[in-house]
Amino acid sequence: MFGLFKRSAHPTLDKALLNQLYRYALSLCHDESQAHDLVQYSCEKVLTAKVEPTQIKPYMMKVIRHAFIDQYRRKQFELVKDDSEILETIEKESDVLKSLEDIAIDEQHVDWILSRVTPHERELLYLWAVEGMSVQEIAEMTDTPKGTLLSRLNRLRKRITTEFNHLQDQEAQQ
Known part of the structure; x- marks a missing residue:
């Protein structure tokens, strides 16, 4: 029974x-x-x-x-990074005051922007922006210190903002 x-x-x-x-x-x-x-x-x-x-x-x-x-x-092991890629990444990191929430990104540019970030950055962005997880929850899930994630998120915000502004400038010139 x-x-x-x-x-x-x-x-x-x-x-x-x-x-x-x-x-x-x-x-x-x-x-x-x-x-x-x-x-x-x-x-x-x-x-x-x-x-x-x-x-x-x-x-x-x-x-x-x-x-x-x-x-x-x-x-x-198969991939080898070119020096020009590293220099390009360094140039893109600049001081920007806007945050991700202030940027209106249309669907056409999302794939382009996501293709420009590393898999770890994509994971962080997905968990934070799409799943709505807090930085503390992400830290516990990924076994990464909270401060490290906050730093990565801040650099990611700056880089995406810079790249998106650059993309908008290119479209305005066309």
Whole structure:
């Protein structure tokens, strides 16, 4: 009789959770098939885990993040940065007073801007701006000090503002 009230052997993965995980994975890698693979990998980890995690969503997001970082590190061995790219990045960091909330960015420019930031910056931007997580929550999830995240967020704001203003100037000249 008590077998009827037994907890299920596997956690429930509803469509809303899978969609959130997919959006998170896509924000990291910007590749639909890789995002699907990351979500599938995290589902496999949860379903084959010997002990069910107490909070499924944060656990799965951490699995996705670590899997992406592993893939990214493997690709880094293949990629070589050019000195001109480094100089370009340094030039773009200037003092700007506007914040991200003050910038009206249309959909056409979002992909262009997101392609110009690193995967770690994309993750931070996604969790903060899209998911609405606080810096403290992001710090706990990514095992990164809060001050480091605040510094990265500030540099990211400045860089995006500068690049977006540069993009608007180019369009105005055309």
